[in-house]
Amino acid sequence: MVERAAIRVVIVDDQPLFAAGMAMLIDAQADMECVGTATSGDDALTLVQQVQPHVVLMDLRMPGLNGFEATELIVAAEEPPKVIVLTTIKRDEAVYLALRAGATALLTKDALPAEVLGTIRQAVAEERIAGAADTVQVVQQFARGAQTRTPDETLAALTAREREVFLLIARGLSNAEIAEATVLTEATVKSHVRQVLAKLHLKSRVQVVAFAYENRLMGDAA
Incomplete structure (x- = not known):
């Protein structure tokens, strides 16, 4: 039987300790590997081009190029990775802007390991919106238009x-x-x-x- 390739994950967060913990969690999974970490949106763009991940875990609030701006640029590629927003507060307009820009899902930074891993797998499978109820509520709250x-x-x-x-x-x-x-x-x-x-x-x-x-x-x- 042909084994499926591991899900390649990049972690973008300006807190190295948090990023290191996420990397350890991902590397402990048989079907995932952390292929790099970045501490800014600018570094994330370079890293994504270099390592071609399947998924990017993206912090929103970082110095320089922020997570929303980096997400917008990453998903503009011809075959972009899935971007999962990392946030401390779900009900935030910055979260909505990142979702609108093309992020696939959102996670709070206090999410349980099983939720983090499940969201990554669901994002790659593309069969549902991971955390659909929370995502729809964020969109309902902040979507504007006539x-x-x-x-x-x-x-x-x-x-x-x-x-x-x-x-x-x-x-x-x-x-x-x-x-x-x-x-x-x-x-x-x-x-x-x-x-x-x-x-x-x-x-x-x-x-x-x-x-x-x-x-x-x-x-x-x-």
Whole structure:
């Protein structure tokens, strides 16, 4: 049996002791390895280019280039790693900005080891929004925008089925949950998710949530 490659993780945090502890946790897993740490957003950009990680754990508040700015630049690459925001407070506009910029998930710095590891694995699997409830709540709180177009105009690029999948993604549902709700196979759902992201020029499921709330597409939930 062919073994799957380990998940390559970069840790970006201006507190070396915290970064070292996270690196030890990751290196203790059979399916993960820490391939580098950085203490600033600027160093993170260089390191990501050098080591090509699958996941970046990104602190937000750092001197120089901050975590939000670094996230925006990292996810702009053609095949970017997944960025998971590290934060001390979930209900923070900086967290929302990082999610909107393309971060895949968020973690508080007091998260339990199992939650950290689970979030990393879920981010790579791309089958759900890790910590969906918290992520949707952050977006609901800070998303701003005006409904300048009708939903039909906003989602004109999508087919009827893709619009249905779009709204279920925006609610935070996983591929399995969407498959159950739509009576489709998970493989078909994955195909629709890819099409939704491509047609709307979005990079992550979290950006779908932000797009939906900013364009007032969630009805009473908006």
